[in-house]
Amino acid sequence: MNRTDRLYALVEELRAAAPSPRSARTLARRFEVSVRTVERDLAALQQSGVPVYAQPGRTGGYVLDRRRTLPPLTITPAEATALAVGLHALAGTPFAADARSALHKVLAVMPERERAAAAEMTGRVQLLVPAAAPARSAAPVVPEPLREALTAGRVLRLRYVDAAGTVTGRDVEPVGFLGGDEHWYLAAWCRMREAPRGFRVDRIQAVQALDERIPERHVDLAELDTLGSDLVPLAEFGM
Incomplete structure (x- = not known):
């Protein structure tokens, strides 16, 4: 064995x-x-x-x-391959590592015969990228407390550097993630600005999850305002 x-x-x-x-x-x-x-x-x-x-x-x-675990799954090799292809779309996002971990967990609970067949099938699949497509930037390195911000329901304390190089400390109430090929942002209610803000993930130098839970607050993400060139309104992402 x-x-x-x-x-x-x-x-x-x-x-x-x-x-x-x-x-x-x-x-x-x-x-x-x-x-x-x-x-x-x-x-x-x-x-x-x-x-x-x-x-x-x-x-x-x-x-x-x-x-907290799954029994052996009756998932077919084609279904496992479909999951692998779908999760590949998360490459370059803050969730790339979680996607790989999720796929490994699914494969781990598949019966041995189906798992081997899935490995063989995925080995025959290759994804084509159009020659004209812009090169995607490397996946942002996202600290675990930030990745878990939405499910944890905790207030976050950030050390953040803006486009001008100014470093500030922010206590924020996370709302969601937004982004695309160029940059990813944490959308949150900023207590310092008392307004919704988008914090570029690669400009977050440190993050700490506080013991305080996020209070009930209606946040209209459409109100997200700009604060320097590195903060963008959610409307630009069609939200």
């Missing part, structure tokens, strides 16, 4: 045992590898976002939170 198949099998073994724990020694015997190999595999699963937790104690071990 190669490592990819073993990682998949580990998840299914823990899923079947949940909520009871499985010790690393028991898992090592099950998959005929060393305890150290199992511990490395479990650490890799945790780092990739699989909700595997260690329970301390004499009867402890590793537990999978089944509420």
